[in-house]
Amino acid sequence: MEKRLKVRQIKDKLFTVVMALFSIAIILPLFFIIFYIVRNGAVEIDWHFITSLPKPVGEIGGISNAIVGTTELIGIATLIAIPIALFTGIYMKEFEKSKLAAVVSSLTDLLQGVPSIVIGIVCYLWIVLPLRSFSLLSGSVALAIMMLPMIIKSTYHSLKLVPDSLKEASLALGTPYYRTVMKVIVPAASSGIITGIILSISRVAGETAPLLFTAFGNPFMNLNITKPVNSLPLLIFNYATSPFSDWQKQAWGASLILIIMVSALNLASKIMEHKWKTTY
Amino acid sequence: MENDILKIENFYAYYGTICILQNINLRFTKNHAISILGPSGCGKTTLLRCINRMHELADDASIKGKILLSGKDIYDTEPMLIRRRIGMVFQKPNPFPTMNIYDNVIAGYKLNSIKLKRSESDKIVEESLIKADLWEQVRDNLYKRGTFLSGGQQQRLCIARALAMKPDILLLDEATASLDPKATSNIEKLINQLKHSITIIVVTHNIAQAARVSDYTAFLYSGELIEFGKTGDLFTIPKDKRTEEYLTGKFG
Numbered sequence: 001m002e003k004r005l006k007v008r009q010i011k012d013k014l015f016t017v018v019m020a021l022f023s024i025a026i027i028l029p030l031f032f033i034i035f036y037i038v039r040n041g042a043v044e045i046d047w048h049f050i051t052s053l054p055k056p057v058g059e060i061g062g063i064s065n066a067i068v069g070t071t072e073l074i075g076i077a078t079l080i081a082i083p084i085a086l087f088t089g090i091y092m093k094e095f096e097k098s099k100l101a102a103v104v105s106s107l108t109d110l111l112q113g114v115p116s117i118v119i120g121i122v123c124y125l126w127i128v129l130p131l132r133s134f135s136l137l138s139g140s141v142a143l144a145i146m147m148l149p150m151i152i153k154s155t156y157h158s159l160k161l162v163p164d165s166l167k168e169a170s171l172a173l174g175t176p177y178y179r180t181v182m183k184v185i186v187p188a189a190s191s192g193i194i195t196g197i198i199l200s201i202s203r204v205a206g207e208t209a210p211l212l213f214t215a216f217g218n219p220f221m222n223l224n225i226t227k228p229v230n231s232l233p234l235l236i237f238n239y240a241t242s243p244f245s246d247w248q249k250q251a252w253g254a255s256l257i258l259i260i261m262v263s264a265l266n267l268a269s270k271i272m273e274h275k276w277k278t279t280y
Numbered sequence: 281m282e283n284d285i286l287k288i289e290n291f292y293a294y295y296g297t298i299c300i301l302q303n304i305n306l307r308f309t310k311n312h313a314i315s316i317l318g319p320s321g322c323g324k325t326t327l328l329r330c331i332n333r334m335h336e337l338a339d340d341a342s343i344k345g346k347i348l349l350s351g352k353d354i355y356d357t358e359p360m361l362i363r364r365r366i367g368m369v370f371q372k373p374n375p376f377p378t379m380n381i382y383d384n385v386i387a388g389y390k391l392n393s394i395k396l397k398r399s400e401s402d403k404i405v406e407e408s409l410i411k412a413d414l415w416e417q418v419r420d421n422l423y424k425r426g427t428f429l430s431g432g433q434q435q436r437l438c439i440a441r442a443l444a445m446k447p448d449i450l451l452l453d454e455a456t457a458s459l460d461p462k463a464t465s466n467i468e469k470l471i472n473q474l475k476h477s478i479t480i481i482v483v484t485h486n487i488a489q490a491a492r493v494s495d496y497t498a499f500l501y502s503g504e505l506i507e508f509g510k511t512g513d514l515f516t517i518p519k520d521k522r523t524e525e526y527l528t529g530k531f532g
Contacts, residue, residue, distance in 0.1 A: 163374070165370060169374040169376065173364065173388040173442075174361065174392055174445070175360070176360060183391055184376060184378075278377045279427050
């Protein structure tokens with residue numbers, strides 16, 4: 001009896017230790033990635049690096065066009081994705097039992113599984129070929145398509161947490177259905193919805209593949225949506241694969257900037273989630 | 281019969297093919313409290329939800345018969361307009377979590393985009409909270425979230441929200457079921473105050489509560505109206521054997 005109890009206690013301890021070990025193992029690669037990027041990238045970053053345009057090999061340039069380009073791509077992609085995804089997510093929750101919602105739900109899952117490079121090709125066919133130019137617009141659409149399933153899902157799941165009693169309370173006051181949804185149900189789910197949007201932005205901020213033949217890249221600053229535009233992942237890809245050691249070093253700097261941007265978004269989503277959390 | 285604010289005539293309610301209410305006939309006089317009593321599953325909540333057309337929100341719900349509000353069939357009117365005239369308070373307090381106390385009270389106007397001057401809405405908020413006996417407790421915290429209040433206070437906030445629309449009838453669907461005894465007795469006191477100025481219909485499975493708050497009582501049993509009369513009469517000399525058995529605790 002005594003002995004069996006001892007064995008069980010040891011098993012318990014072992015189990016806890018194994019769980020802790022794997023949790024630490026998860027942190028390690030992330031730690032090394034960040035350590036490496038900071039060590040190689042931090043020396044590259046200064047005001048000049050952030051604010052000036054790329055220069056030919058031999059001169060010290062910056063990555064301002066890529067920072068602005070990434071911001072433009074993400075901004076336009078978000079503007080395209082939010083209304084579509086929001087209404088789809090609301091529809092999926094509100095008409096959960098309908099056939100259309102079931103079809104949309106499984107297609108959303110499917111869309112999430114489509115490789116990003118394929119989405120890039122599709123946008124090339126849809127937008128780049130008809131307009132006869134690589135463009136900011138086509139890159140934004142490609143990113144927007146990638147964002148859709150993520151925002152749809154987070155919207156749907158956030159709305160599901162809102163109790164039906166709130167909807168009844170609103171309808172019982174004589175509120176029309178659309179206002180009940182937009183003024184009562186969606187605001188009650190807003191922290192989850194906004195968190196989902198921010199996370200989807202940070203997820204696509206580092207996408208390279210769908211931009212290769214849409215946004216294409218551009219050594220100059222571009223604010224025109226019909227012209228090609230540079231982005232941080234594209235710049236990193238081009239610089240890191242180039243034979244010039246200056247450019248390779250700058251790729252580290254650009255990587256660090258990208259990681260800082262993404263981490264800031266993640267942090268913002270955490271704060272948002274905490275601050276705007278609705279208690280029912 | 282000028283005083284009949286609500287008349288229910290040959291009324292049937294269904295979920296799909298299941299008949300929930302059968303041939304209900306009732307007359308409610310103005311500015312009284314009426315309680316609807318009965319064992320669970322007897323259809324009392326369904327009857328209440330039919331009165332402000334919330335029943336039809338379920339996918340397969342249907343009705344037959346008439347409910348007349350001041351002589352006009354509510355099923356011939358826009359449900360939204362009916363719901364503004366017949367307020368409802370639910371079993372579980374459900375203040376709007378994203379709104380502060382002030383906005384919760386005035387929510388009926390805001391959500392219906394009824395424009396009010398600041399002074400008007402201030403007045404409505406104060407009056408409604410005073411009527412709901414909550415004003416003294418929240419007057420300094422009007423701009424705090426309603427969800428920070430206690431359960432009983434939240435329920436009174438919901439009553440204030442319904443009263444703010446100046447409805448003809450207030451429906452309470454087991455409004456004290458989730459509250460502690462103290463909060464329950466406060467709500468009951470409130471019903472007794474309010475019933476002089478508004479018609480109140482209370483659904484309850486608490487027999488003692490029906491006796492304490494209502495002037496008239498309707499007893500429902502498996503979808504049928506068994507008995508309706510003055511609360512005092514129904515409780516002392518019930519005409520039907522089933523009413524007597526329910527009131528004495530033989531079933532239910």
